[in-house]
Amino acid sequence: MDLNFTPEERRWQEEVRAFARAEVAPFARQWDETEQVSREHIQKLADFGLFGLVIPEEYGGHGRTPLDALLAVEAVAESCGISGRLVVDHNFGPTGLLLHYGSPEQKARWLPAIARGEVLTSICITEPEHGSDANLMETTLTPDRGGGYRLNGHKRWITGAGERELYVVFTRFGQTPGANGIGCVLVPADSPGVENGPREPTLGLRGIREAELLFHDVPIAPDQVLLPAGPGSFGKLMRAYNGQRVGAAMVATGIASAALQAALAYAQERHQFDRPIADFQAIQFRLADMAILRDAARLLCYRAIQSGDPPERYPASVCKTFAAEAAIAITNSALQVFGGNGYSRNYPIERLLRDARMFTLGGGTVEIQRMGIAHVLLSGQG
């Protein structure tokens, strides 16, 4: 693992950080309160070049490395977790699946538009009855008479559902049970038979719509199949999804960094017993513990992104688990440093704590990550 970032990598992250502080941070509270982010803002992220960072230039992207993309995610998430997640989705996750498994035609059709911010994309795995046990999903693709297919199913917890143009949908192909029956198709949101289900009222990261999606006999042409089902297909899809996990871990870490910075400033401003509260060792140790956790999370993210493209399962699951739990601990500690003000919506900490809470759940829970880590350890590959 190379932790000696090049001057260019450092400069890039500083550029993104400066952009995010000016163009993103001032709106983060408003997006939480109104529970929406305008398309105009999303376009600003794309115009700055934050979408399609890892997409090769021949497909309209910026041809940067996954590490560059992760550094951008960190810099954006320090200003706003929601915007950090948008950057993740349009470099890793659904975009990563297209990049790794798309045909040249599929890439040419979708990737340039993703990089330009014209097409936003979501990944659709979870169902009402199948979350952690996604290999039992019931959404099904069946052949129709014209040589194509029909898609039927019900997805839940789809980030951006109803507001994005392209859905990357995991589905069972025919009746084959278990993981061997699962592949993936590309579904434009305006396809006939795609129905937007209800929005989830969420605790945090409230500017992004989390909602259900229903597919009723949606026609799928053969060229919409991203990866057909078969032995190994589900594993390949999940391997590409590791990029999303590392990206999510970095968003959690960016949120934690924001909480640490806020707590550091507050501890030096707030006086009690005629002294700044930063003079008290109890506060100092709390700040130190927050920094230790944040630094470790950050390093695990950097390690994971450099483990392969897409990243390896073990480092991805380790960083996702650690960073998600660290972000909750750090934001919770920051709230304590703020005292009663930490509990007030007039200060940013309660929002950061609510935002941080998501990462032990979305992208596979920490329990499922631990199962994956243990599997690797017990098979002697850890």
Ligand SMILES: Cc1cc2nc3c(=O)[nH]c(=O)nc-3n(C[C@H](O)[C@H](O)[C@H](O)COP(=O)(O)OP(=O)(O)OC[C@H]3O[C@@H](n4cnc5c(N)ncnc54)[C@H](O)[C@@H]3O)c2cc1C
């Ligand atoms: C904000 C948010 C955004 C999301 N975005 C997306 C998205 O864009 N696309 C998408 O497809 N999904 C998305 N998800 C869904 C997410 O991936 C699932 O919530 C997650 O996989 C867990 O599924 P579940 O909620 O059904 O929980 P369940 O699977 O019902 O699990 C409930 C609890 O039981 C535990 N558990 C389950 N099985 C085991 C086991 N074998 N051993 C030990 N513990 C176990 C879980 O860890 C959890 O603590 C999102 C979720 C959230 C909260």
